[in-house]
Amino acid sequence: MRSSRRRATLAAAALAGILAACAQLPRVEAPSAPPAEFPEAYYLQALKQGKPVFRVDSRESLVVIEVRRSGSLARLGHDHVVASHEVVGYVAPDEGRADLYVALARLTVDEPALRAEAGFDTQTSESDIEGTRANMLEKVLEAEKFPFALIRVSGAKAKERKTTLAVAITLHGHMRTLQVPAEIEADAEKMSVAGRLAFNQSDFGITPYSLLGGAIAVKDGLELRFRIRARRLSGAG
Numbered sequence: 001m002r003s004s005r006r007r008a009t010l011a012a013a014a015l016a017g018i019l020a021a022c023a024q025l026p027r028v029e030a031p032s033a034p035p036a037e038f039p040e041a042y043y044l045q046a047l048k049q050g051k052p053v054f055r056v057d058s059r060e061s062l063v064v065i066e067v068r069r070s071g072s073l074a075r076l077g078h079d080h081v082v083a084s085h086e087v088v089g090y091v092a093p094d095e096g097r098a099d100l101y102v103a104l105a106r107l108t109v110d111e112p113a114l115r116a117e118a119g120f121d122t123q124t125s126e127s128d129i130e131g132t133r134a135n136m137l138e139k140v141l142e143a144e145k146f147p148f149a150l151i152r153v154s155g156a157k158a159k160e161r162k163t164t165l166a167v168a169i170t171l172h173g174h175m176r177t178l179q180v181p182a183e184i185e186a187d188a189e190k191m192s193v194a195g196r197l198a199f200n201q202s203d204f205g206i207t208p209y210s211l212l213g214g215a216i217a218v219k220d221g222l223e224l225r226f227r228i229r230a231r232r233l234s235g236a237g
Contacts, residue, residue: 030106030147031105038150043092047235062083066223067080067218082136084102085106093191097153101151104143105147110124180196189232190229194225201222
């Protein structure tokens with residue numbers, strides 16, 4: 001009897017925790033201006049000097065992060081897919097350099113097609129998605145205080161199909177540089193860069209979301225894949 005009561009109490013506590021996790025929080029609004037430290041002027045000056053400059057085509061670019069559950073009650077939680085369809089930035093191939101940014105408030109959660117690509121065989125409800133997204137932005141990423149993820153890439157050589165990029169990521173007020181294998185396809189007018197990387201949230205001072213003392217939790221380690229496409233700007237910018 002005690003065991004049954006204990007299980008019932010634990011299940012009730014887990015349900016309460018899940019409901020709390022999905023509760024609506026104040027919506028984080030996306031900034032209307034780019035980050036102050038984004039070096040757009042560098043690329044515009046390079047363009048004026050006649051150097052090739054490519055601008056990221058946000059419509060054809062995609063960043064996907066797989067967020068997986070953990071903990072003794074992980075079966076009561078969900079795995080999630082977080083994505084950005086609004087990567088902004090420039091590439092200067094002669095300098096082997098690129099600078100990009102993502103407004104965190106524009107991240108999406110659990111698009112059905114991306115969940116299927118990740119091998120997740122269930123679909124979360126709309127209320128789960130909204131609650132997860134709100135908690136991610138407000139409690140985990142603190143997007144009001146740190147509204148952007150900034151990425152600086154060096155070592156990109158358009159003439160090499162397979163290469164390793166030095167990718168400096170600034171997120172949540174912390175910067176880390178990762179070595180990322182990537183494939184580059186480029187011609188005179190367009191280029192595409194694709195790759196995968198893994199990193200820990202805690203490397204950026206982020207505490208992974210958890211409930212019930214960690215019985216339901218998000219794994220610290222995340223897996224990210226990206227496809228960035230860019231088109232060359234004319235000399236007139």
